Amino acid sequence: SMHWKFMIFGGQHALEVSAANFSDYYFIPVRPYLDYTDEAIFYTDDGAIVDSFKTRMDDAWVDTVRLANYANVGALIREWPAFPISPDLLFVPWQNFAKRPVPRYDAERTRIDLIMYKITEPSHADGLIRAVKRGVPVRLMVEPSWYRNPANVWQAYNVDRLYAAGVQVRVRAHEGFMHQKTVLLYGQGLSLLGSSNWTSASNTSQFEHNYFTARSWIFTWLKGNLDRKWRNATGNIETKAFVPLPPDAPVPTAPVGSVD
Numbered sequence: 001s002m003h004w005k006f007m008i009f010g011g012q013h014a015l016e017v018s019a020a021n022f023s024d025y026y027f028i029p030v031r032p033y034l035d036y037t038d039e040a041i042f043y044t045d046d047g048a049i050v051d052s053f054k055t056r057m058d059d060a061w062v063d064t065v066r067l068a069n070y071a072n073v074g075a076l077i078r079e080w081p082a083f084p085i086s087p088d089l090l091f092v093p094w095q096n097f098a099k100r101p102v103p104r105y106d107a108e109r110t111r112i113d114l115i116m117y118k119i120t121e122p123s124h125a126d127g128l129i130r131a132v133k134r135g136v137p138v139r140l141m142v143e144p145s146w147y148r149n150p151a152n153v154w155q156a157y158n159v160d161r162l163y164a165a166g167v168q169v170r171v172r173a174h175e176g177f178m179h180q181k182t183v184l185l186y187g188q189g190l191s192l193l194g195s196s197n198w199t200s201a202s203n204t205s206q207f208e209h210n211y212f213t214a215r216s217w218i219f220t221w222l223k224g225n226l227d228r229k230w231r232n233a234t235g236n237i238e239t240k241a242f243v244p245l246p247p248d249a250p251v252p253t254a255p256v257g258s259v260d
Contacts, residue, residue, distance in 0.1 A: 002067075003206040004060075005195055008053055010079070014045045015053055017209060019117070019181050019195045026179070033236035035175040038115065038229070040182055040193050040222060042211070051083035053209070056091050058082070060207060066093070090194075092208035097196045100212065101183060102127045108136055110187030113226050115141045115180040118197035119162075120154035125198070129165040137168070141229060141239055143178040144171040148245055158198075160244050169242035170230060182222055191219045 006017040018041040020026035029036030044050065058078040060067060085091070090100055098121070105112060105127035112131055119125060119142065128138050140162060146155040163169050172178040183192035194210030196202035213219075229238045 001201065001206050003195055003202065003208050006053060006209060008050065008057060010054075012045070013047070013050055014043065015050045016041065016043050017053070017211070018042060018193075019179055025176075030176070033174065033234050033238055037176050038172065038178040038180040040180055040225060042193065042218075048084075048086040049089065049211070051080075052086045052089050054080040055083045055085060056094075056209070059094075066207075088212050090210045090212065092196065092202065092210075093205055096204055097208060097210060098123045098198075098203040100210075101192055104185055104188065104190065104192075105131055108185045108187050109134075110136065111184075112136060112138045112186070113184040113223070114139070115178065115182045115226060115229075116198055117143045117179050117181060118146060118152075118155065118199055119158040120152060121198050121200045121203060122158065123203075125158045125162055128162060128167055132166040138166075139168045139170075139226075139230065141170050141172070141178065141226070142242070144242075145177075147171070148248075156245075159242070163242060163244055170239040171242045173237045173240040182226065184219060184222055184226065189214050189216065189219060191215070191222050193218075193222065 005020055005022070006015060008015055018039055020037070020039040020041055026037045026039055027041070058080055062076045062078060064076070090097060102123055105124070108131055112128065114128075116124075128140070132138050142159060146152050147159055148156050159169065181194055181196060184190075185192075191213050192210060193213075194208065196206075196208040196210050202208055228234065232238055
């Protein structure tokens with residue numbers, strides 16, 4: 001499916017990119033710190049990054065296998081030259097998302113902090129559990145509406161086992177929605193932000209974009225964003241401690257009636 005969320009401003013040679021969908025609730029809070037969608041939205045005029053997105057946009061635009069015309073398309077031609085893809089970027093489906101960050105989790109020796117909307121595929125969670133077992137502190141903030149949601153049983157499975165392994169977990173407590181996807185690897189000074197959830201589709205098949213950067217100012221901003229929510233530093237209750245739920249009571253469906 002199409003899970004990209006970016007805007008290329010060709011005349012300005014600039015880019016807006018994030019996990020935010022194009023609606024007011026993803027860009028503008030209803031009430032700051034109380035009712036909003038958690039996002040980290042990045043604007044850049046870095047030539048290597050902007051040109052990489054131009055190339056992948058064109059790659060998708062002329063793709064007649066994974067994409068089809070909707071309306072008023074005209075000839076499928078490339079708008080820009082084919083630029084090199086920055087090594088700081090990973091685009092699904094051209095690459096497997098999980099294969100890049102999981103070795104980074106395994107290499108971390110200091111601390112891992114992260115915000116992740118959906119966790120339904122095991123490889124990322126496995127990497128965090130390995131980190132905790134070797135003594136690395138791991139903090140996770142996650143959207144609670146998927147937990148124990150019958151439409152997605154794997155969210156509870158992964159969040160419960162991360163908690164049981166010793167990952168510190170907090171969940172959204174404000175009235176909005178936690179849609180952000182951010183990872184901070186402290187020993188490596190590395191930030192990861194993008195559109196991929198920790199799902200099989202985000203790893204391999206959906207159109208996704210993910211930025212791996214060692215820029216210190218980005219790390220500092222994302223750390224401040226995460227710390228504010230983790231500690232409820234504004235005095236508003238943005239997050240709360242995760243409390244695992246016991247198993248649901250079984251509901252037998254068969255056999256019906258009594259058996260002599």
